[in-house]
Structures are given as C-alpha cells and as structure tokens.
Amino acid sequence: MNNPVINIALANPRGFCAGVERAIIIVEQALKKFGAPIYVRHEVVHNRFVIDDLKSKGAIFVDNIADIPEGSHVIFSAHGVSKVVKTDAKNRKLIAIDATCPLVTKVHREVNKMYGENYHIIMIGHTGHPEVEGTMGQIEKNSPDASIHLIENKEDVSNLTIPVNNRVSYVSQTTLSVDDTQEIIEALKYKYPNIQGPKSSDICYATQNRQDSVKKMIAYQDIILVVGSANSSNSNRLVEIAKKQGIEAHLIDNPDEFDSDILKGKNRIGLTAGASAPEAQVQLVINFISQFNKIELTEIDGIEESITFKLPIF
Numbered sequence: 376m377n378n379p380v381i382n383i384a385l386a387n388p389r390g391f392c393a394g395v396e397r398a399i400i401i402v403e404q405a406l407k408k409f410g411a412p413i414y415v416r417h418e419v420v421h422n423r424f425v426i427d428d429l430k431s432k433g434a435i436f437v438d439n440i441a442d443i444p445e446g447s448h449v450i451f452s453a454h455g456v457s458k459v460v461k462t463d464a465k466n467r468k469l470i471a472i473d474a475t476c477p478l479v480t481k482v483h484r485e486v487n488k489m490y491g492e493n494y495h496i497i498m499i500g501h502t503g504h505p506e507v508e509g510t511m512g513q514i515e516k517n518s519p520d521a522s523i524h525l526i527e528n529k530e531d532v533s534n535l536t537i538p539v540n541n542r543v544s545y546v547s548q549t550t551l552s553v554d555d556t557q558e559i560i561e562a563l564k565y566k567y568p569n570i571q572g573p574k575s576s577d578i579c580y581a582t583q584n585r586q587d588s589v590k591k592m593i594a595y596q597d598i599i600l601v602v603g604s605a606n607s608s609n610s611n612r613l614v615e616i617a618k619k620q621g622i623e624a625h626l627i628d629n630p631d632e633f634d635s636d637i638l639k640g641k642n643r644i645g646l647t648a649g650a651s652a653p654e655a656q657v658q659l660v661i662n663f664i665s666q667f668n669k670i671e672l673t674e675i676d677g678i679e680e681s682i683t684f685k686l687p688i689f
Contacts, residue, residue: 379642381668383661384596386588386647387677390654392581394476395420397684398453399429401474405448405689406433414443416460417452417505419474420651421607423628440464448472454505455479457512477684478579479506482546485573486513486523489544494571495537496523499559500548504608507548528555532562544571549579550609550650552616553586580682581650582609588677589613589647590620596645598637599624602656603649610649617645630659635667 398419405413411433418426418436426436440463443449448470451460455475464471475483489496490513500507502525514523526532537543545563547556556578563570576583589599599617603610605628617624625637638644644664648657664670 379668381638381642381644381664381670382673383644383646383664383670384592384673384675385657386585386592386645387675388581388584388588388680389646390602390648390650390652390657392579392650393680393682393684394453394478394579394581395651397686398474398476399425401472401686402429402434402450403432404686405450405472408689409448413448413450414469415450415452416440416443416456416464417454418606419450419452421604421610422649422651422653423604424653424656425651440467440469443467443469445469450474452505453479455483455509456505457509458515459512460509472689473687475509476549476579478549478577479509482510482549482573482577483513485544485546485577486510489546489571490514490523492542494542494544497535497537497543497545497563497570498523498525498547499527499545499551499556500525501527501551501608504548506550506608510546510548526559529559529562532559532566535566537567539567542571543567543569546573547577548608549577550582550612551578552612553578553583554616579650581680582612584678584680585609585613585647585650586616588675589616589645591677592645592675593617593620593622595643596622597641597643598622599645599647600660601626601647601649602630602660603652604628607649607651610652613647613649627656627660630656630663633660633663635663638664638667 601613614624
C-alpha cells in the first residue's frame with residue numbers, strides 16, 4: 376500500500392527578520408574588512424547553524440569581555456548589552472561595533488528615559504536572556520527614587536511591592552508571546568492604574584508576524600514543526616502557541632537529528648521558522664521528510680515584510 380501524500384504548509388512570514396540579517400551582515404563585513412579573528416560578545420543571534428557558519432569564517436564568540444585581547448574588534452550581539460559591558464570594552468581598549476537590533480535599542484532608550492524621570496521600571500521578560508540582561512543593565516545601580524524589576528508572568532505582578540502612588544512604567548523583551556505579554560500588561564494596569572508604557576508595543580514586528588502566521592494555520596494541521604535553536608526565545612514561543620491550542624508541536628534545531636517517528640500518522644504538517652533561523656534549515660527539513668513520503672508544498676499567504684535596518688559605519 377502506498378504511503379499517503381503529505382502536505383507541508385509553509386508559514387509566511389518565517390525565518391530571518393531584519394535585525395537578524397543586519398547582525399549577521401555586520402559580522403561578515405567586519406571579517407572582510409579587518410580579517411579574522413573578529414570577537415563577538417555572546418552569540419550574535421540564537422541559531423547554531425548561523426553561529427557555526429560564522430565560526431568557520433573566523434568569528435570567535437565569548438561571553439566575557441575579559442577573554443578578548445586588548446585592542447581587538449568586538450561586536451555586540453543583536454540582543455544588546457548593558458552599560459557595564461560597554462564600559463568594560465572601553466577599558467580594554469576594544470574597538471566596538473554595535474549589532475544591537477534597532478528595536479532592542481528602542482527599548483533601551485525607553486528605559487533610560489524613564490529612569491531619568493525617576494520611574495520605577497518593570498521589565499517583562501525571561502530571566503537570564505541576554506536581551507533582558509542588556510536592557511536591565513541600562514540602569515547601572517538603583518536609587519531610592521528609581522529602580523528596575525523583572526517579572527516573567529501574571530503571578531509575579533502580585534509580588535511587586537512598589538507603592539501604587541509611585542511613578543511606575545513598563546517595558547518588555549522584544550521576543551515574547553504577544554498574548555501572554557498582553558495578559559501581564561493588563562494585570563499591571565489593574566494593580567497600577569497610572570502605569571506608563573511605551574507608545575507602541577516593544578514586541579518586535581517579526582515576532583508578532585510569525586506568531587500570527589502560526590495561529591492562522593494551526594486549525595488545519597496535524598502537527599507544527601518550528602525550525603530554530605533551543606535558546607531562541609521567539610522560536611520557543613511559536614511552539615508554545617501551537618501547544619496551547621492543543622496541537623502537537625516540536626522545535627527542530629538540527630535537521631540531521633530529526634526524529635521521523637513524530638510524523639507517524641501525520642498527513643498535514645505546518646512548517647515555520649523562528650526569526651533567527653535561515654531558510655536553508657527549512658529546506659533541509661523538507662528534504663528529510665521527502666525521503667520517506669511523497670510531499671506537496673503549500674505556501675500560506677501572510678504579511679510581506681519589507682523592513683530593513685541601516686548598517687553601522689565602521
């Protein structure tokens with residue numbers, strides 16, 4: 376008996392966003408202009424395929440500025456860095472190139488503005504994520520009149536001890552779940568009726584678009600596959616969105632490690648990729664599935680992204 380044809384529905388948009396493309400180009404151009412090695416503070420984007428490729432070209436990724444030889448070039452990742460990291464780099468006479476995503480820089484500006492106006496700032500984000508560390512690190516030390524607090528969920532709101540009559544504002548990590556973040560913001564507004572927030576959502580356009588594209592196709596798929604690395608926040612959120620709707624979903628980091636058993640009995644596969652995952656990885660997943668089954672590809676209509684970010688001059 377012949378195996379049934381498997382339909383693979385490709386979400387749109389998917390894969391690289393403008394901030395990720397910009398960060399990768401910055402590293403590649405720095406390597407061409409200055410030669411290897413080029414040091415990068417933290418993974419420039421959260422994707423193992425991309426990082427391995429840049430390593431092969433001469434990029435060296437470090438978590439500690441102290442591990443970079445004095446006078447070297449250093450690139451700050453797309454996630455942004457704290458003021459302390461920038462100061463440390465300056466003290467080591469490093470030549471810094473900033474690949475921070477402009478949408479993350481926007482959040483940094485919001486934090487600095489609110490801090491200057493003596494607001495207590497609430498950061499919505501995930502503990503330990505480099506973007507959160509960089510954003511909270513815009514405030515080098517707290518004062519009695521202004522501070523920054525990290526919360527991860529609605530439950531954390533009830534644990535906040537900032538007096539209601541104080542000046543309170545909030546910002547958020549750019550790669551969070553749109554729906555979850557909105558619930559947290561509503562809880563904050565209930566507790567602090569006068570709380571101030573950004574003029575426009577801190578969650579980046581690409582994160583929202585990729586989440587919307589998954590929601591659009593969930594009802595028609597037997598399973599959702601998300602191409603992205605385990606440390607990619609936006610990729611993990613795509614998996615969570617599908618699972619919350621009762622649809623089986625899996626994150627695929629390395630297509631070579633694909634477990635074909637998860638596809639048994641699945642004839643309709645929704646396939647997408649996080650904002651830091653290259654299209655080449657999506658094609659590898661398609662090629663893997665096509666080894667065992669005849670497939671047909673369907674491109675799902677979605678928002679066409681045309682945003683680009685200027686490169687820094689260096």
